[in-house]
Amino acid sequence: MQVLVWNGPWDLTVETKPDPVAAAGEVLVTVAATGICGSDVHGFTGENGRRHPGQVMGHETVGRVAGVGEGVVGFTEGDVVTVNPLIACGACTACAAGAEQSCARRRVIGVHPEIVAAFAETMAVPATNVVALPAGLPLEYGALVEPLSVGYHAARRGGCGPDDRVLVIGGGPIGQACILAARRLGAHAVAVTEPAEHRRELAGSLGATAHAPDGDVAGALGGPATLVLDAVGSTASIAGAVAHSALGARIVLVGMNAPRIDLPAYAVSTEERTLIGSFCYSAQEFRETAQWVGTRPAGLERLVDGRVDMAGAPGAFTSLADGSALNSKVLVYPHGVPDIDR
Structure with a gap:
């Protein structure tokens, strides 16, 4: 089968590897499309x-079952x-509490x-990580x-609810996901700050009032x-x-632009704000989100704005990394870009 191999910084090549076989407890998945994540770009x-x-x-993948172990x-x-990429041990205290994202022995597909x-x-993955779609x-x-x-998960970590005036900082794919999550949880009002005009336009179509970082956020939110x-996850953000x-606001740090x-x-201290970390999601949150996606909520049709085949993937990574691409979410189709079913 063909795979995309990372050889080192700014170096991706299409290579051939043996086809995987589903071991006991695994599902063989023919990959239909996989999204390029910001963490993939930073890895690249x-x-x-x-x-x-x-x-x-x-x-970030979707495919069809090709066989089972x-x-x-x-x-x-x-x-x-779809596939939950977080493989937890299933036996520790965190896993028993349904907080698989905190499992000390977790492995992440795409990172490990x-x-x-x-x-x-094609990929072989644990059956417990495979979630059927409608x-x-x-x-x-x-x-x-x-x-x-x-x-x-980030919105839930922040306790998002109907009384909240929510600000999302950054209008990229995770910011877009945060906007939709805040709406999903019934937030009173949602705004986003984002320097790029095309991303502000997209955020607006998802139900947020969009502003440049120095915009009148309080005016848009009613306070x-x-x-x-x-x-984003930077000193500036x-x-x-x-x-x-x-005063007393909760700030959830989900972006990882910088390690420090x-x-x-x-x-933070004198005005009693709370700073909360957020990393991926629990298995239950992943399943709940798959179910929600299955209802075809408005806005999802706007999120994918680039598609490439395997041969075009290295160029897509390069243009996303050097800033020459305006795309938010690019999907890689390993078997070739089809006529899109949307």
Whole structure:
């Protein structure tokens, strides 16, 4: 089969590997499409240090069941599925509490170097990580479940509810997921700050009032934000979160633009803001998001704005990394870009 191999910073090649075989407890998935995540781009450039030469990345995926290993029931060949990339141990205290994202022995498909992940024609994954999607659902929606789950978990970590005035910082894919999550949880009002005009336009179509970072957020929300979902994760974005938020506000840090940031500590402590970390999602949140996606909520049709085949993937990574691309979400089709079913 063909796979996309990361050889080092700014170096991706299409190569051939043996076809995988489903071991006991695994499902073989023919990959239909896999999204390029911001973390993949940071891995591609080498800046996050979380990718290893020879690795096959990719974790935002949708495909069809091609076979099952011994002991697997509940899946039929041809079923459309998505894959939860977080493989937890299933036995620790965190897993028992339904907080698989905190499992100390977790492995992440697309990050763990020994797992041939979703930038491939076929992948073998644990059956417990495979989630069926409704028949007739636009195929591309399945590749959105993973990033939408990230936004949903962040909003839930912040306790998002009907009384909240929510500010999302950053209008990229995770910011878009946060907007949709805040709406899904019934937030009173949602705004986004984003420097790029084309992303502000997209955010507006998802139900948020969109502003440049120095815009009148309080005016749009009817007051300072009570909850901020920072989908950037930089010194500047945290400063914006504090500047636009109310006393006692919750600030959720879900973006990972930089491994270290400067924090306006006095504004956090003296005005009693709460800073909350957020990393991926629980298995239950992933399943809930897949079910929600299955209802075809408005806005999902706007999220995918680029499609390439395997040969075009290295160029797509390069243009996303160097900033020459205006796309928010690019999908890689390992078997070729089809006539889109949307």
